[in-house]
Amino acid sequence: TSSGGAVVAVLVFVALPLAAASAYLSARVVTRVPWPRAAVAVLWACSPPAVAAVAEGRLGALVALLLLPPVAAGLAAVAARRATPTWASGAGLATAVLGAFAPALAAAAVLLALLLFAVRRGARGNALILAVTPLVLLSVRIRDLVAEPALLLQGPGLLAWGTPASDPVRLAALQPGHGSVAALAVGALIVALGVAHGDLQASLAGSLRE
Secondary structure (H helix, E strand, C coil), X not given: CXXXXXXXXXXXXXXXXXXXXXXXXXXXXXXXXXXXHHHHHHHHHCCHHHHHHHHHCCHHHHHHHHHHHHXXXXXXXXXXXXXXXXXXXXXXXXXXXXXXXXXXXHHHHHHHHHHHHHHCHHHHHHHHHHXXXXXXXXXXXXXXXXXXHHHHHCCCCCCCCCCCCCCHHHHHCCCCCCCCXXXXXXXXXXXXXXXXXXXXXXXXXXXXXX
8 A cells, every 4th residue: 555545544534533623623713602613513524525525535525624614714704804814824724725635615715715805894914815825825736727727626536537426315315335334423423422522621621710
């Protein structure tokens, strides 16, 4: 097995817990109450696209699963005028990494950032940072996309020519047809228990301080 294959295998193994942690931390932009964030985290990690990405081992989809929450959180913070330049830069960096694996999703994020730049006067600086950062870091990649726009819909593991797509009905039932559904259910349970355990520790620490 090559080192690249080993990295992908490890990413597939830890994707669900990492996706839940990413969604949980990113949801702080909306609320600081633990349990709604925990519910969002579990729903995100156990959503049909997440299950399909893990079951089929598609690298681009796995990276999108991990990075979409912080990118969305950055856009939400900019829109609410609560972002700092550091936060906007971090979201821009996450968008750049996302663009290396899922160009269409990164392009959508950049367009949203540019829209915020146009309509949110108090957020223009941070919106510009978020939009420009991936454009600068992916300048070579963007040149290729301009020359061949079809690449916008491609990325590692996003399209697999000659292989059947997941059946929509099985996907909605969290049964994409690859791998063990029981193993995915166990992984989802571990995610839920881990998030709940972290919230319990935070609550106990808060009680002790009081």
